[in-house]
Amino acid sequence: MPEIAEDEPLPVEALAGYQGAGRAWVAVDGADCAVGYLIADFVDGCVHIEQVSVHPDHGRRGVGRALVDDVAVVAGSAGIPALTLTTFAEVPWNAPYYLRLGFRALDEGELTPGLQAIREREAAHGLDRWPRVCMRRDL
Template identity: 65%
Template sequence: MRIRPVTSDELPVLQDIERAAGAPFRDLGMAAVADDEPPTLEVLEHYRRAGRAWAAHDGDGPPVAYLICEPVDGALHIEQVSVHPDAARRGVGRALLAYAADRAREEGLAGLSLTTFTEVPWNAPYYARLGFRTLEEAELTPGLRKIRAHEAELGLDRWPRVCMRRD
């Protein structure tokens, strides 16, 4: 598996990955998540230009997974990490998170943060296995509170969510 910065011509592929990765949410009764549109090309381009969009490639083919992130309150916040189901269970997501952790260290950031669903097996339980811990309400930084408020506006709080961090 090779990880590298996303190129502009790969942005539509990232949207396809997002749609495919969202489909399994339907089986959990989360059709709204499954049907949610991926980030727009403009949003993905913003992350790409900022140097905050990385893709995992299996050989020389197109991306099979991607991660977008941004610094939030001293940590590198994972905005989205998505793996195409055809590449699932092969350590691709883990590799992308390790790559992001290396970038965070290079930038002097204290670790990684993310928000996620608590009851989705490939969300909070998966991240906990990778060393992330759930943050208590009192530990939430202003930036994380703002992210959670935005998620609530989008209706994501219909299902339990948490903020997690790995130092």
């Protein structure tokens, strides 16, 4: 799975699209330098976390948790019922991490049409070479 761990972040243009749509959150350090970000979309009435990325020098300091929690507050305040995401089931900084953040794995029968479509796209891109899971955090 090295090709996943070494995957490059999204291009600046793609990130700017999320920012322009109000669907990007950025964490900064004391010098106001970006150290992490979260981008999201709306899927079936929920906020779907597309990506959380934290610079390795700032890992294990709660940056990712803070980003997810900030999104949860904003979404909950807007009356959105849940956060969703898809991730690798067995990578320690993926599904096990999100379980600690209050997400739960969804059974196949719980997948909404939008989540099913995301999983189909992921499979088409070869991500199903490793076990994947859809997760949800009720707000």
